[in-house]
Structures are given as C-alpha cells and as structure tokens.
Amino acid sequence: MAQIESSSSKKTQTKLVMMGLSQAGKSTIYSVALGGKKPTEVAEYDATLEYVRNVRQLASENLVVFDVGGQENFLDKFTGEMAEVVFSEVDVLIYVIDASKLERLPRSKFYFDKAVQQLQKFSPNGKIYVFVHKIDMIPPENLPQVNELVDSYFFSNVPIKVKKFFTSIYDDSLFTALGEIFSTFIKKRGLVQQLIEQFITHEQAVRVAIYSTEGIPLYDAGRSNAEIKKFDKQLLLSAQELFKKLEGSSMFTATFMIGSQHFIIFLPIITSSFLSVTVQKNRSLQQTLEVVYRLRNQLQSQLKD
Numbered sequence: 001m002a003q004i005e006s007s008s009s010k011k012t013q014t015k016l017v018m019m020g021l022s023q024a025g026k027s028t029i030y031s032v033a034l035g036g037k038k039p040t041e042v043a044e045y046d047a048t049l050e051y052v053r054n055v056r057q058l059a060s061e062n063l064v065v066f067d068v069g070g071q072e073n074f075l076d077k078f079t080g081e082m083a084e085v086v087f088s089e090v091d092v093l094i095y096v097i098d099a100s101k102l103e104r105l106p107r108s109k110f111y112f113d114k115a116v117q118q119l120q121k122f123s124p125n126g127k128i129y130v131f132v133h134k135i136d137m138i139p140p141e142n143l144p145q146v147n148e149l150v151d152s153y154f155f156s157n158v159p160i161k162v163k164k165f166f167t168s169i170y171d172d173s174l175f176t177a178l179g180e181i182f183s184t185f186i187k188k189r190g191l192v193q194q195l196i197e198q199f200i201t202h203e204q205a206v207r208v209a210i211y212s213t214e215g216i217p218l219y220d221a222g223r224s225n226a227e228i229k230k231f232d233k234q235l236l237l238s239a240q241e242l243f244k245k246l247e248g249s250s251m252f253t254a255t256f257m258i259g260s261q262h263f264i265i266f267l268p269i270i271t272s273s274f275l276s277v278t279v280q281k282n283r284s285l286q287q288t289l290e291v292v293y294r295l296r297n298q299l300q301s302q303l304k305d
C-alpha cells in the first residue's frame with residue numbers, strides 16, 4: 001500500500017506525476033528513462049498497484065516520481081477523493097496516451113480532463129505534458145493522421161497550455177522529451193550552463209553536454225549537429241555498460257570523422273551523470289584530457305548538493 005506523502009512546508013524536491021490509462025507505458029517509461037533499464041529488460045511488468053513512489057537524484061535535484069496505477073478504479077480514486085495527495089505540490093504532470101490504441105482515447109481524455117482540473121486546483125503552477133507514446137507501432141505515413149486525431153480530440157477544451165511529445169522507448173524520442181522537460185526545472189542550470197559555455201569559448205570545444213546516466217540530455221552547449229549528437233549518444237550507450245564494470249573515474253574517449261574533419265569525444269562520469277565533451281582534433285590528447293578533467297571537477301562540485 002502506498003503511503004500518504006507528508007506535506008513539509010519547505011520544498012526540497014521536484015515532484016513528477018505520471019498518469020494515463022493502464023498499459024499506456026508509464027512504468028516502462030520510468031524504468032527505461034530513469035531507472036536505468038534497457039527496453040528489453042522491462043518487457044513484462046505487473047500492472048502498477050495504486051501508485052509507486054520513486055525517488056532519485058537527477059543532476060542536483062531530488063526527483064520524486066509518482067507512477068499512478070492506470071486501472072479505472074484507481075484513476076477514479078486519484079482524481080477523486082485522493083486528489084489532494086496526488087496533485088499537491090506537483091511540478092510536472094506527464095500524461096501518457098497509447099498511440100497504438102486510439103480507440104481508448106475517449107477514456108483517456110475523460111481522466112485527462114479530471115487530472116488537469118485537479119492540478120489547476122492543487123498545483124496551479126504545475127506544468128502538463130502529454131506523451132503520445134509507443135509511436136514505434138505507428139507506420140510513419142499514419143503519423144500525421146494520429147497527430148490530427150490527438151489534436152482535435154484530446155486537446156480540445158483544455159483550459160491551459162499543454163505540450164505534446166511523440167515518444168517511444170525504442171528510440172531517442174523519450175530521452176529528448178524528458179531532457180526538455182527536466183531542463184525547465186533543474187535549479188543549478190544557470191551556473192552549470194555558464195561553466196560549460198565558458199569552456200567552449202576558452203578551449204574551442206565543439207560541444208559540451210551533460211547526460212543523466214540513463215541518457216537524458218540535461219545540459220547542452222556549443223555547436224551540435226545531428227551527426228555529433230548521434231555519435232555522442234552511441235558512445236554514451238557503450239559507456240553506460242563499461243562504467244558498470246569499471247566503476248569510478250575512468251575516461252571514455254573516441255574519435256570520429258565527419259567529412260574531412262576529425263573530432264574527439266571525451267566522456268567522463270560526474271556524480272550521477274555523464275559529461276560529454278566534443279573537440280576538434282587540433283590539440284594534443286594530453287592537453288585536452290587535462291582541461292576536460294578540470295571541467296569535470298568543477299561540474300562535480302556544482303552538481304552535488
């Protein structure tokens with residue numbers, strides 16, 4: 001049984017509520033994007049009972065995620081007599097729609113409207129996002145149709161601004177969406193962003209990014225084209241595996257070429273995140289390693305509390 005959250009007066013954490021009908025993909029989204037599971041490891045999960053409260057550190061934030069059970073009797077309860085518990089002090093509500101089961105859209109919309117209403121009542125500053133999820137199951141040519149249907153049906157009569165993302169656990173879309181959402185409330189964003197931008201200017205780096213260990217992009221500065229980002233992400237995936245075995249402070253580096261230009265990516269770990277630094281290959285490796293380590297240490301003290 002879930003416990004009732006005690007409402008302390010001082011806010012030291014960020015509260016995220018995930019809601020949506022049963023089987024929409026909420027628990028999977030949590031495990032893949034925040035719980036460090038691979039999509040293949042979460043194939044079969046029990047339907048969430050009542051709700052699950054997960055706490056984790058993300059950059060310097062304490063993130064509390066409520067994964068609310070999607071069965072209708074729970075949804076009735078959460079948008080009804082238990083609404084205050086669920087919807088108080090909410091920073092972000094992510095409402096998940098299953099794009100492969102659009103016949104459930106009316107049901108989903110019914111609870112979405114209730115959730116919006118309760119959020120406005122108990123957390124008027126809370127932000128709402130809708131994930132049109134499992135888009136890997138939609139043939140690309142049908143996407144415009146799905147989009148239109150969701151817009152006309154789901155977003156009609158919504159009294160506040162809601163941002164929509166198309167997501168899937170099988171590609172980068174989920175991480176990109178969460179990165180955009182989290183970057184709006186990460187507190188130390190200003191300082192960290194400043195540090196990485198200064199680094200770009202002083203060291204002529206191409207790009208500096210910080211990812212959560214699961215791969216959510218939290219900070220980003222510099223020039224980054226799609227190719228660099230893609231390479232960065234691939235490297236991150238291998239690094240995640242490697243760091244599990246190596247633990248600690250090893251540095252992962254790789255070189256790659258785009259056209260005739262050489263690039264090096266450095267990937268050290270900082271607290272619970274990865275730092276990725278991309279430079280052009282015009283300085284010695286040793287020189288670059290030193291400045292990357294220095295940046296890592298500076299960020300380390302910023303990103304722990």
Ligand SMILES: Nc1nc2c(ncn2[C@@H]2O[C@H](COP(=O)(O)OP(=O)(O)O)[C@@H](O)[C@H]2O)c(=O)[nH]1
Nearest residue numbers: 022023024025026027028043045070134168169
């Ligand atoms: N094809 C596809 N299936 C997904 C995706 N995300 C979750 N699922 C599957 O959807 C089913 C329900 O997921 P679950 O997280 O238990 O839903 P919940 O009831 O909303 O918590 C599971 O079989 C997942 O493997 C996705 O992006 N694409």
Ligand SMILES: [Mg+2]
Nearest residue numbers: 026027047048
């Ligand atoms: Mg669940």
